[in-house]
Amino acid sequence: MPPGRKLKLKQRAERMEETRCRIARATYELHATVGPALTTISAVAERAGVQRATVYHHFPEERGLHQACVEYAVSLDPPPDPAAWRMVADPASRLRLGLAELYGYFRRNEALLTNVSRDVLLVLERLGDEAPPALADFLGLPALLRDALVQDWDNPGEAVFLAASLLLAVDFGTWRTLVRRQGLDDAQVVEFMVRVAGCGTTARGRGGQQAAVN
């Protein structure tokens, strides 16, 4: 099959895919502005510049729409990768670097994350508790990030408190509380969390905390 032929065969599919993408983007934008709870199919269609029937044509079930929306958001600004964090050997340095990256992500996507964290339970209820895979992955991310951070600390019998510290450190709600209600900036939150994690435990290479500042 000649490649030019295949390209021609796709011209129609491309338009179709572009329409589908416009719908997903409209959903994403509405989730970021009014939030998932108040996002209706009608509003999505209107914002996408498309008939309602077209939305139902591409997404017969609401679940598919949420799936596409999360995929779009992840493609726009991918959240931090726990596997990359594990490459840093020193736990304190890993924590500093990881949190700096994560809080940047939080800040860039604050409106969306605020609305989503507010509405996610309502939406899951509406979907019959069968979350689309992409959303399930997204919601499971904090636990993965915590597990990536929890390695290699010198903690005799304090594993519970260390894990608690790190779960708070990667939690969007915690970040938002400290930034919006307590008035801290990202660097202060990082510093605070490093201190909390090190509280009662000691990093294997404690000097790394200072070295990582630069």
Added chain:
Amino acid sequence: MPPGRKLKLKQRAERMEETRCRIARATYELHATVGPALTTISAVAERAGVQRATVYHHFPEERGLHQACVEYAVSLDPPPDPAAWRMVADPASRLRLGLAELYGYFRRNEALLTNVSRDVLLVLERLGDEAPPALADFLGLPALLRDALVQDWDNPGEAVFLAASLLLAVDFGTWRTLVRRQGLDDAQVVEFMVRVAGCGTTARGRGGQQAAVN
């Protein structure tokens, strides 16, 4: 005026007040089960065993309904009083006692607080950002509790981190994260928060931490 007379005069008002209370209780129960966002006037009327028109008669504006609902909740189980906390001189002991009391309150009212913290932004949006006084007080409570806890610690230049620790300590979302997602029990959360608050700072009477355990 004879007291017996006044009592008779009230018989009708009593019935009316009782109806009003039934409506407030129905609202409270719906807020605790399905949450404020999904609580409709129709559902309130049905649960209160009352006509919709009666609800509108007692609460012409939705704001009044929320006000009555919060008042009812506070009368059922009053949240901790910051003024009482200030009576404890030693900051670490105060923190232990206060958090034990607060987390008991969180646990007794977990369903309600979960739904309210989830829906409060949506509701405030619907009310035109004019929160009823009782709700405003309720939402302002965490800051008051933090301020009651922040006194008397020996903290050279770490006031920011201390305040951050204590705001997290009195935050319902933090408690819920640590209990439901990290699996801690209330005593462990208290212990964790005491440690976090003391991290980088020292309580004036540090021995008080041990003494307060008993």
Added chain:
DNA sequence: TAGTCAGTGAACGCACCTGTTCAACGAGCG
């Protein structure tokens, strides 16, 4: 005892969303 008024039951028009259907258009396809 005659009147007041909280509450009833039912209906009103309005607004919005849902999911589906269908004839018709038109760009892209074989």
Added chain:
DNA sequence: CGCTCGTTGAACAGGTGCGTTCACTGACTA
């Protein structure tokens, strides 16, 4: 060139909630 099929525009029937109105009942009041 004729056909396919994604998309349109419009309409459908159904659902839920809103806020208001009104005649009426009956317990309490003066």
